[in-house]
Amino acid sequence: MSGPIIRVEGLRKSFGEREVLRGIDLEVTTGEVVVIIGPSGCGKSTLLRCLNYLEAPTQGRIWLRGELLGRQEKAGRLVPRPEAEVDRQRSHIGMVFQRFNLFPHMTALGNVIEAPMRVKGLPRARAEEIGLGLLERVGLLDRQGEYPARLSGGQQQRVAIARALAMEPQVMLFDEATSALDPELADEVLQVMQDLAREGMTMLVVTHEMGFAREVAHRVVVLDAGAVLEQGPPSVIFTQPSQPRTREFLRKVLHMRPGGEE
Amino acid sequence: MPRRWSLSIGCVLLLAALLPGLATGSEPREASPATPPTGALARVRASGVLRVAIDATYPPMEFLENGQPVGFDVDLARELARRLGVRAQFIVMDWDGILAGLTSGRYDIILSSMNITPARRQQVDFIEYARMSQVFVTTRGQLIRTEQELAGRGVAVQTNTTSQRWVEQLRQRGVAVREIHPFPGATECFAAVKSGQAEVVVIDEPVGRYFSRLDDTFVITGQALEPEPIGIAINKEDKELTAAIARAFEQLQREGFLKQLSERWFGGELGQAVLPQGFWAFSRQVVIPRVLQGLGVTLQLTLGSGGLGIALGLLVAMARISRRAGVRGVARTYITLFRGTPLLLQLLFIFFALPLIVGVRLGPMAAGLTALSLNAAAYIAEIFRAAIESIDKGQMEAARALGMSHELAMRRVILPQTFRRLIPPLVNELAALSKDTSLVMVIALPEMLYETKQLAGTYLRPEVYAWAAVGYLIIVVALSTLARRLEQRLEARGT
Numbered sequence: 230m231s232g233p234i235i236r237v238e239g240l241r242k243s244f245g246e247r248e249v250l251r252g253i254d255l256e257v258t259t260g261e262v263v264v265i266i267g268p269s270g271c272g273k274s275t276l277l278r279c280l281n282y283l284e285a286p287t288q289g290r291i292w293l294r295g296e297l298l299g300r301q302e303k304a305g306r307l308v309p310r311p312e313a314e315v316d317r318q319r320s321h322i323g324m325v326f327q328r329f330n331l332f333p334h335m336t337a338l339g340n341v342i343e344a345p346m347r348v349k350g351l352p353r354a355r356a357e358e359i360g361l362g363l364l365e366r367v368g369l370l371d372r373q374g375e376y377p378a379r380l381s382g383g384q385q386q387r388v389a390i391a392r393a394l395a396m397e398p399q400v401m402l403f404d405e406a407t408s409a410l411d412p413e414l415a416d417e418v419l420q421v422m423q424d425l426a427r428e429g430m431t432m433l434v435v436t437h438e439m440g441f442a443r444e445v446a447h448r449v450v451v452l453d454a455g456a457v458l459e460q461g462p463p464s465v466i467f468t469q470p471s472q473p474r475t476r477e478f479l480r481k482v483l484h485m486r487p488g489g490e491e
Numbered sequence: 492m493p494r495r496w497s498l499s500i501g502c503v504l505l506l507a508a509l510l511p512g513l514a515t516g517s518e519p520r521e522a523s524p525a526t527p528p529t530g531a532l533a534r535v536r537a538s539g540v541l542r543v544a545i546d547a548t549y550p551p552m553e554f555l556e557n558g559q560p561v562g563f564d565v566d567l568a569r570e571l572a573r574r575l576g577v578r579a580q581f582i583v584m585d586w587d588g589i590l591a592g593l594t595s596g597r598y599d600i601i602l603s604s605m606n607i608t609p610a611r612r613q614q615v616d617f618i619e620y621a622r623m624s625q626v627f628v629t630t631r632g633q634l635i636r637t638e639q640e641l642a643g644r645g646v647a648v649q650t651n652t653t654s655q656r657w658v659e660q661l662r663q664r665g666v667a668v669r670e671i672h673p674f675p676g677a678t679e680c681f682a683a684v685k686s687g688q689a690e691v692v693v694i695d696e697p698v699g700r701y702f703s704r705l706d707d708t709f710v711i712t713g714q715a716l717e718p719e720p721i722g723i724a725i726n727k728e729d730k731e732l733t734a735a736i737a738r739a740f741e742q743l744q745r746e747g748f749l750k751q752l753s754e755r756w757f758g759g760e761l762g763q764a765v766l767p768q769g770f771w772a773f774s775r776q777v778v779i780p781r782v783l784q785g786l787g788v789t790l791q792l793t794l795g796s797g798g799l800g801i802a803l804g805l806l807v808a809m810a811r812i813s814r815r816a817g818v819r820g821v822a823r824t825y826i827t828l829f830r831g832t833p834l835l836l837q838l839l840f841i842f843f844a845l846p847l848i849v850g851v852r853l854g855p856m857a858a859g860l861t862a863l864s865l866n867a868a869a870y871i872a873e874i875f876r877a878a879i880e881s882i883d884k885g886q887m888e889a890a891r892a893l894g895m896s897h898e899l900a901m902r903r904v905i906l907p908q909t910f911r912r913l914i915p916p917l918v919n920e921l922a923a924l925s926k927d928t929s930l931v932m933v934i935a936l937p938e939m940l941y942e943t944k945q946l947a948g949t950y951l952r953p954e955v956y957a958w959a960a961v962g963y964l965i966i967v968v969a970l971s972t973l974a975r976r977l978e979q980r981l982e983a984r985g986t
């Protein structure tokens with residue numbers, strides 16, 4: 230781990246009157262695996278979506294490798310970046326969704342090679358080479374020609390991970406990647422994520438899988454009501470959290486396993 | 492003889508008086524003991540010329556065009572001569588002297604729509620080559636099918652013709668023809684009907700056909716008299732020539748040459764000019780060809796405005812969901828405007844008002860296409876918008892998260908997924924559009940309903956609307972069949 234790859238400073242996000250993120254500061258170093266936990270509606274998804282600018286922050290700044298996301302300095306003032314540049318910045322951040330969001334009209338391989346071809350402009354042969362390598366890595370080489378509808382949930386989520394990896398992102402964001410899956414299927418996805426972590430991928434993971442957090446996370450961030458409640462290594466957070474609200478939350482989720490909450 | 496019947500009787504009597512051979516009433520067959528053994532056929536062959544007399548005042552049978560004889564009979568004579576191995580030389584005669592010229596040997600034959608009558612048979616031999624009837628020609632919108640329907644009408648006829656005689660007899664038989672207008676020529680007869688002086692022309696079928704083809708305000712609606720034969724007249728002593736021409740004629744008939752010639756000069760075979768009365772025959776010969784023509788225009792309008800409407804509708808839909816409020820506003824206004832006012836109004840506005848307001852003058856087709864496309868685009872835009880909005884938001888997010896631009900994500904991810912759900916509403920819209928095209932009849936664009944309405948009005952046969960119904964059904968059924976196929980294909984693909 231060396232140097233912050235992501236730096237978040239005073240991040241606030243409101244939807245209308247309602248402030249969902251209330252000033253978040255966060256630093257993630259290269260190769261770090263950060264698990265974000267917190268009660269439903271506390272703003273975990275919103276935080277991830279701000280990190281890749283799917284949602285523009287109301288206030289605060291985010292840097293990726295020292296480059297300000299979504300805005301730029303011009304004559305001493307911060308102005309929005311041109312859309313095409315935000316697209317480019319976003320392409321360096323991979324994201325995996327709870328509901329997979331595979332493109333149903335494309336095969337597994339088609340899903341994986343679409344962005345490398347259309348965004349990066351790779352020739353098809355090269356994109357397929359990369360895509361097949363990634364499908365092999367998530368254990369789905371033999372399903373490359375299938376449409377998503379004919380894949381299991383776990384297989385679909387692994388294709389989605391391969392699809393995100395195909396853009397060679399510097400950071401991967403996982404938003405409850407397993408909570409729509411049955412436990413066995415969740416495990417095959419968690420295995421892929423764990424492998425990815427071991428290979429040194431920088432990851433921000435929103436999850437209710439406390440086992441995964443305990444084993445894989447370098448750091449656990451507890452979010453509550455749009456603010457960081459506390460953070461620290463899993464060994465500390467899970468055994469001796471400093472905040473009573475953290476304790477309360479942990480008791481609830483650990484009690485609810487297996488199946489998790491939707 | 493179809494024309495100048497009465498007159499030619501006088502002419503024959505006169506000839507009978509003048510020619511001793513005839514005046515004595517000697518048997519025609521034996522009227523040629525003095526004929527030199529060489530005979531007419533040998534003479535024709537030797538000279539290489541068949542001399543044909545015509546009275547070139549009778550379009551389309553024989554008339555002069557730029558001083559040259561043309562017409563059905565002229566073409567027939569040329570071809571007959573060719574079959575004899577010679578060429579035809581035309582001698583233009585006045586009708587009154589035409590028979591005398593033949594018997595006195597000034598030419599070899601008369602091929603000039605001469606009616607075969609008993610009196611003429613006494614003088615010359617005939618080879619029958621056609622039968623002609625009298626037809627009723629009226630303007631569109633009138634219907635005179637039978638002699639009874641001539642009652643109370645003003646009838647134009649050519650002076651001294653079979654037609655005139657026939658109409659006069661009809662009156663004597665008690666049909667209350669209002670007035671008989673005799674004119675010297677066919678042209679005057681038709682002019683009289685066009686100007687309203689008379690309501691119907693009774694005239695030889697070829698002439699009736701010829702004029703109704705020249706000017707489509709005229710239609711042939713009925714037929715009088717049994718068809719009467721017309722023939723090629725040849726001197727009785729020229730038996731070999733008669734036989735040779737009869738052989739050549741039979742050959743032409745077998746080869747279909749006469750049929751072609753009829754087609755060319757009358758637009759069909761003689762004896763079939765009159766509108767068939769039965770529903771099916773009338774449909775087949777009159778209605779379906781016109782409805783098909785209209786169907787072509789309707790299809791053109793449907794597919795043209797459908798295509799343009801889809802393209803424009805997609806643009807409007809994109810504007811409608813644009814992130815820029817101004818653009819959204821323009822799209823919303825457009826949709827409100829075109830869905831909120833009647834298509835008929837839009838059509839009338841574009842056709843009649845645009846030229847005055849902005850000086851843009853569109854023809855009926857262009858105006859029709861414009862109005863239909865603009866209108867369809869408003870509905871289609873909403874179809875597109877609904878389809879796009881029905882796609883899971885996660886699809887756009889996943890695409891954007893990969894670094895795809897909004898436009899690229901729309902094109903590669905969202906729109907392809909809308910195809911299958913677009914098909915049913917788009918087909919509905921196209922089906923509605925195919926029926927809406929009928930509105931363009933108000934700007935006189937001859938689409939299917941317009942054509943049908945014309946027919947129904949012209950021939951007073953409202954039952955022909957059934958064929959327009961069939962036409963629209965065909966379009967709509969074809970569209971939905973196509974849609975079902977397409978949907979199945981997309982389904983197979985798993986989208």
Ligand SMILES: Nc1ncnc2c1ncn2[C@@H]1O[C@H](COP(=O)(O)OP(=O)(O)OP(=O)(O)O)[C@@H](O)[C@H]1O
Binds near residue numbers: 269270273274276
């Ligand atoms: N686009 C939006 N417009 C308005 N409110 C929103 C929007 N997105 C999220 N919110 C609100 O912001 C709050 C935080 O939402 P978010 O999805 O970030 O929570 P979360 O921590 O991911 O919850 P969960 O565990 O249920 O996924 C919620 O109350 C939600 O209703």
Ligand SMILES: [Mg+2]
Binds near residue numbers: 274275404
């Ligand atoms: Mg969430």
